[in-house]
Amino acid sequence: MKSKIWTWLIVLVVLAALMWVASALTGPEGTKLQGLTWLLWVVIAGVVIYILYFATSQSEAWAVGTRQVVYMAIGAALYGIFSWLFNGTVFVVPSVSLVSIRPAIALPIFFGYAFGPVVGFFTGAVGNILGDFITGWGVYPVWDIGNGLIGLVAGLVMLFPDRRKSLSTLTWLVGVLVLAAIGIIVLGPVVMHPWTGEEIPRMPWVWVVVIGGVLALAARFLMKPLGEDTAAINLWGALGIIIGIGFAAFADIWVNGYTFFVAMVGEFIPAAGPNIINAAILAPILLAAYKAVQARTGR
């Protein structure tokens, strides 16, 4: 009990220190330290994940035994292979309205949902490294972590005793995130249009967030007839993609010097949009096939 209290104290001190550094970066002296911002972003993500783990460490979702080790390896290898196959090196598949087919994204979501957040994170992160290696593109740590987060978030469903409770929590989370986003837009600094120089109106963006939130909440109830598993894997998968791709695209603002506009339009939307569609179709199919095998083998 004592060690847990000490650990919480240390974690809170570290978080406070990170917040102080973040505020220093936004202060008048902050321009000198801009080079640290992306690293800070990665460290904050790490601390948040650690807090999440520490708060729920009693859960079996975080257990790493032989089974999890093997599924980590299988998931990562499969994600690497399918990423290589469908990135245009082997198959050039027809695309519709600029949407490309990237079925591999269903794998970290499926492995995270079925085997836990640790397996999901490993599948996404190491699988992305493997896919880039096989293709010969190199190592891009920020995108590896982003892909890992997709699988980790999808695996958080295992922290809940049942799927219905996880969906209810997700509903509340979406509601809170929508309100927070509206608050940030309304109270945040003025953003000038890069070409016209005029102030970008805020209300349309408020409506975009409200509509997005309503659609997400509607999806939760509309998918109920398809089964709680289908609804859960789709919603947790979509949340994972938004957080994972959002993390990587946002970090690229400091890594590559992109504007927020370029990061969102050039990276986040083209990646997250098609990925959500791919995952929504293929992840439930994979899950159904896995459950059929489980019922047959009893394992």
Add this chain to the structure above:
Amino acid sequence: MLVSWKYRPRNTLIQRLDPRARLIFMLAALVSLLFFWDLRYELFFFVLALGQYTLARLSFRDTRRAWLLMGPLIVILTILTFLTGRFHEGVYTEEHVLGQLVLFSRLTIVFSAEKIAFAIAQLLRVTSITLLAVVIPYTIDPSLYGVTFRGLGLPDKFAYAMDLAFRLVPTLGRDFSITYDAQRARGYELEKLKGGIVAQIRRVAPLLVPVVIQAIVGGEEVIDSMDLRAFGVGPRTWLPQLKYSRADRLLLAFSVLLVTGGTALMVMGYGGFWVPEFLLRMAQP
């Protein structure tokens, strides 16, 4: 189709270095590079990355695919940033205008000395990152990744999972080939998907699902084998042994110098955004 690693043994200085030292150097160079926006500092890192690439003796034919993808991407995103203006508040507060372009009587694109300098800095930065990253898969033996990450402090289970993942890639790639050929024999053609986007994605399922489920079912046997051999009960020993040589220690020392030196320069205010004097002189009065 065969899934094969890009790695080939080459008798080069780069490949003789310990993979742990090389990964630490890559991360140190990456972190330090991102501290600066000054063209001159970016040029130093570009030369460093190019030097590593040259010493690795990789030909353009070897890395052609990487450059064919990354090259246009780097150029397009740099142009996009150049046209959309400032990367964020505080990088530069005034612009020395070189010219303007008005489109459709409403959109005004301003060409300034600052935008040109920033675009060049960004181009150097992103190209340096690519050069640092692309060397790794071609010059580190895939069978050493597990022991490398264990040597870097990753726990046994995760390091072994990484090792197993690398080893499973050719096996699962072969399984994919067999499944694809079997489906093709039944009239399945991936290159000729018809229908809307949803139908096309669903048509990938006959390829994806059997391979994944087969891998999971086969994984059960691997789990049983590992449990029977008491996997995870005690600390694991590794067959390949990595030892630092003098060259590796020098590389590690240089990596530490890069990060500490870069941090010190950044904190002292060096390496911030810089515009060459000749560009400023060209600005309109």
